[in-house]
Amino acid sequence: MKEQYKISDPRVLKAVSHPLRVRLLGLLRSDGPATASELGRKVGESSGSTSYHLRELFKYGFIEEDDDRRDGRERRWRARHDYTSWDAGELSATAEGREAVRIMHLRQAEFVGRVMEEFDLGGWPREWADVAGTSDHIVSLPPAGVREFNDKAEALLRDLAAKYAGDPESRQVSAWHGAVPRSKEES
Incomplete structure (x- = not known):
């Protein structure tokens, strides 16, 4: 069973729903530990910007320093959990919670759109082309x-x-x- 971070505070959900924070956390989960500079290159942002958003993710408990792979000059960060969840019904009891859930749903849809936009069938063998895609x-x-x-x-x-x-x-x-x-x- 994968470890999850269950959010019950709308302020925490809103904090992680920032577009860059969502991307940074996703990269740390999928690609493993990285520095602010490494992540900045991947997302096209300055290391200063990624450092700020990584500190915010740290503040809310989403990431931690990776002591196993210390870089002498720069902190390495890793995700603390495999995925994030929340109870939308519980959070929707307040206007702040409804807004936080709505924003996070939009971020999730943006992520799906970005992944599909970046996916190029031409770079994959026929077996992958046959199974990749979405349906509704x-x-x-x-x-x-x-x-x-x-x-x-x-x-x-x-x-x-x-x-x-x-x-x-x-x-x-x-x-x-x-x-x-x-x-x-x-x-």
């Missing part, structure tokens, strides 16, 4: 059905990651699932 479905489900969908998707992903761990053809992939009710005007 419009179905009628009650909240219990959406929860079941989410739970089963999470369980299936964990099972498949364990099944194919160590497979020489395995690569890191970005996998998404989600569901939101359509507005009444769209129905």
